[in-house]
Amino acid sequence: MLRSLEGASYICPMETITWHDFEKVELRAGTILEVADFPEARKPAYKVKVDFGELGIKWSSAQITKHYTKEELVGKQIIGVVNFPKKQIANFMSEFLITGMADENGDIVLASISKPVPNGSKLI
Secondary structure (H helix, E strand, O other): OEEEEOOEEEEOOOOOOOHHHHHOOOEEEEEEEEEEEOOOOOOOOEEEEEEOHHHOEEEEEEOOOOOOOHHHHOOOEEEEEOOOOOEEEOOEEEOOEEOEEEOOOOOEEEOEOOOOOOOOOEOO
């Protein structure tokens, strides 16, 4: 990974993992069903309800308010990590992690699926 520090570039060492390590991460496709404001969160966030097919419907907190409105998120397919333990965020239990990357300002852009796939499909 190439990083920049005050104009200079340097390589950030990465830990190598095995295929078996990668297979442990359950990255699954899901469709957003509902999005609600989350005013109790420390940083601006939404509560997001996602259908993961046979894995069920799960909720997550997502700091994606800078690039997305609640209305445009409904119906969008996302990639979520569904095998992390639940995490309490304020008064809410987040059941999975929505994936994305930070833009140049540190705001999250969702990792997305370019064509529809069945909900619950595993990233391979």
